[in-house]
Amino acid sequence: MFISPAYAQDAAAGGATAMLMQFAPLILIFIVFYFILIRPQQRKMKDHRDMLVQLKRGDRIVTGGGLVATITRVKEGSDEIEAEIAPGVKVTVVRGTIGSVIRPQAANDAAPAKG
Incomplete structure (x- = not known):
């Protein structure tokens, strides 16, 4: 009637490149969080643990x-x-x-x- 049918894009048309481009922002965000938050926190915990051992x-x-x-x-x-x-x-x-x-x-x- 008034609604035209929508056709999905063929998944094979984009292939692996399209999938990688979809996940690239998520991978980039994880890398940034790792170097800004996770790695410094692990280093700080290691330094504190070493300090406690050396008392x-x-x-x-x-x-x-x-x-x-x-x-x-x-x-x-x-x-x-x-x-x-x-x-x-x-x-x-x-x-x-x-x-x-x-x-x-x-x-x-x-x-x-x-x-």
Whole structure:
């Protein structure tokens, strides 16, 4: 009547090239997300895991809750670390809750130039 029949394009006419062109934007989006989001996050997790393994007595740490403490004892083979949050106040901290290690910054004083 008033509706004309619609004919589908032949799938063989475009072939593999047409299919690749349809998926190219999706592939490009995945590649961009990988390099902008996924890869840096994996690197950050690896660095944090390495930091937790290298903890030693005397390191100053910041927990996930914001407490600043000094490690007094590292229990090998365990996820627990004993830390001192105030003089004489020791707490047990789980390794996974440690957010960062405070490293003392050396002064960058150069010797005065002679002359």
